[in-house]
Amino acid sequence: MTDELGFLSGRVAKGKLSRREFLGRAAALGVSAAFANNLLATAAMAEGPVKGGLLKAGLQGGAATDSLDPATITNNVQFIFSRQWGEQLVQLDAERQLQPALAEEWGPSKDAKVWTFKIRKGVQFHNGKELTPTDVLTTMQRHSDANSKSGALGIMQGIDKIAVDGQSVVFTLKDANADFAFLLDDYHLVIQPNGGKDSPTAGIGTGPYKVTVNDVGVRLGGERFAGYWRDDRGYADQIEIAVINDGTARNTALQSGQVDMINRVDPKVVELLKRFPNITIRNVGGRGHWYFTCQCNTPPFDNSDLRLALKYAIDREEMVQKILGGYGSIGNDTPISNTYPLFTELEQRKYDADKAAFHYKKSGHSGSLLLRTSDIAFPGAVEAAQLYQQSAAKAGITIEIKREPNDGYWEEVWNKQPFYATSFGGRPTQDLTYSLLYQSKAAWNEFRFFNEKFDQMLVQARGELDADKRKRLYADMGQIVRDEGGAIIPMFNDFIDATGPRVGGWVADGNQELMGGYALSKCWLQA
Numbered sequence: 001m002t003d004e005l006g007f008l009s010g011r012v013a014k015g016k017l018s019r020r021e022f023l024g025r026a027a028a029l030g031v032s033a034a035f036a037n038n039l040l041a042t043a044a045m046a047e048g049p050v051k052g053g054l055l056k057a058g059l060q061g062g063a064a065t066d067s068l069d070p071a072t073i074t075n076n077v078q079f080i081f082s083r084q085w086g087e088q089l090v091q092l093d094a095e096r097q098l099q100p101a102l103a104e105e106w107g108p109s110k111d112a113k114v115w116t117f118k119i120r121k122g123v124q125f126h127n128g129k130e131l132t133p134t135d136v137l138t139t140m141q142r143h144s145d146a147n148s149k150s151g152a153l154g155i156m157q158g159i160d161k162i163a164v165d166g167q168s169v170v171f172t173l174k175d176a177n178a179d180f181a182f183l184l185d186d187y188h189l190v191i192q193p194n195g196g197k198d199s200p201t202a203g204i205g206t207g208p209y210k211v212t213v214n215d216v217g218v219r220l221g222g223e224r225f226a227g228y229w230r231d232d233r234g235y236a237d238q239i240e241i242a243v244i245n246d247g248t249a250r251n252t253a254l255q256s257g258q259v260d261m262i263n264r265v266d267p268k269v270v271e272l273l274k275r276f277p278n279i280t281i282r283n284v285g286g287r288g289h290w291y292f293t294c295q296c297n298t299p300p301f302d303n304s305d306l307r308l309a310l311k312y313a314i315d316r317e318e319m320v321q322k323i324l325g326g327y328g329s330i331g332n333d334t335p336i337s338n339t340y341p342l343f344t345e346l347e348q349r350k351y352d353a354d355k356a357a358f359h360y361k362k363s364g365h366s367g368s369l370l371l372r373t374s375d376i377a378f379p380g381a382v383e384a385a386q387l388y389q390q391s392a393a394k395a396g397i398t399i400e401i402k403r404e405p406n407d408g409y410w411e412e413v414w415n416k417q418p419f420y421a422t423s424f425g426g427r428p429t430q431d432l433t434y435s436l437l438y439q440s441k442a443a444w445n446e447f448r449f450f451n452e453k454f455d456q457m458l459v460q461a462r463g464e465l466d467a468d469k470r471k472r473l474y475a476d477m478g479q480i481v482r483d484e485g486g487a488i489i490p491m492f493n494d495f496i497d498a499t500g501p502r503v504g505g506w507v508a509d510g511n512q513e514l515m516g517g518y519a520l521s522k523c524w525l526q527a
Helices: 002-013 019-028 033-047 076-085 133-144 247-255 267-274 304-312 316-322 353-363 381-393 430-437 452-463 467-484
Strands: 054-059 090-092 098-100 103-108 114-119 159-165 168-173 209-215 219-224 238-243 280-284 289-294 328-330 369-373 399-403 419-424 487-493 495-499
Touching: 054 076, 054 247, 076 209, 076 219, 076 238, 098 103, 114 133, 133 159, 133 168, 209 238, 247 267, 247 495, 267 280, 267 495, 289 304, 289 381, 304 353, 304 467, 304 487, 316 328, 316 381, 316 487, 369 381, 381 399, 381 419, 430 452, 430 467, 452 467
Parallel strands: 054 238, 369 399, 369 419
Antiparallel strands: 090 098, 103 114, 114 168, 159 168, 209 219, 219 238, 280 495, 289 419, 289 487, 328 487
């Protein structure tokens, strides 16, 4: 039977048998749709990429206030589209290893304070200009300027100076940083002509697709750039992103063939979608987490006992089962999961209504706490807020829920309001995660977490080349964030995407959703 299916799947890959006919014969042989789809995917990979056609994605995360300026990326649609038209100096692969991109090689000095990146020659921007080391220099300078409001500002603050040396760009750091090269994969740091200083929102980069459509918050599109420098992506003639923030509408668009892939599948509908023979669920564990933010400098959340009360008042196991449907794991109020190489297990905080009540009484607070949430924060965010409300009530804590509209949530609620639901996709290193969100001066310090000791340890850990000592520093930092910070992290989520029957070339990549953001350029349309 296996041999017969292998033969038939090969005929599908060569266009000699339709997918529907194959699935029909597989069903007649008693083979599940999931197994049959896996066979087709394997056969497609064996046949190699197919060029041509229009590859479409239906994505959650877009808003009417979006921009093509990489400095201001805050949501999934902006991030994923930027991966198609822009590139960074380096790129993280599916194994979480750095690979060359616009920098063909790099290396540090012995003390890890000076890093040299050799810039690739012969790379064209979409406007016909050739990439130069000066473009890299000015890009980094723009993101180091507080006036740019760049999301990468926190990680750029560790740089003392940047200079061009022939075909290389040399970064001199204020302090040693063994992980510095990883920082330059940050999706804000898209290399632009003259650093984007002339026109940051033009969407001109070096990626496989040239921007052709920018209907903000509705539709984005690109066509294959004829001058692209590499041949391992950019297979479709055109790509398109339809912004579909409603989960049911996204599922329907995939089922009907209006789009070829979707992001952020709600765990509650995974089993339902698996029943459709033309849909493949693509889930992979990662470092992303769904959580609640309270700002440590805003009353009443500036009280450490109130924050502890809220941390004890959330039922993490219930969240993982009812919101994630088992597609994830329990969180512990720190953004670092056991997938990080230098992870240290901390005592797991559990739901404890008595401890929550104790700290709540000690805080002196009375009255309700307003928690803002929205469907766009993460799949099931409204239901998660309701579960939180119920478990907190058992400790005598009253949480009032305000359901905010999807459009504008990332601009009007995230990083502005004192208590809300949100999500984070994770980063490749502990240093980068802490530098982006928890360092006192980080642009994305949404928790308003200002801790001098933590900041000092962060700098110390960057330059510590002894892995054991560095691991101990990160463990101590995690304890500070867990006990004193404003992040209430009940769960680490799997990335759950889904594809239709035409998609070939999919590879599991836990860096971010949709193959680390690269699915539209690394996948192709099967014959």
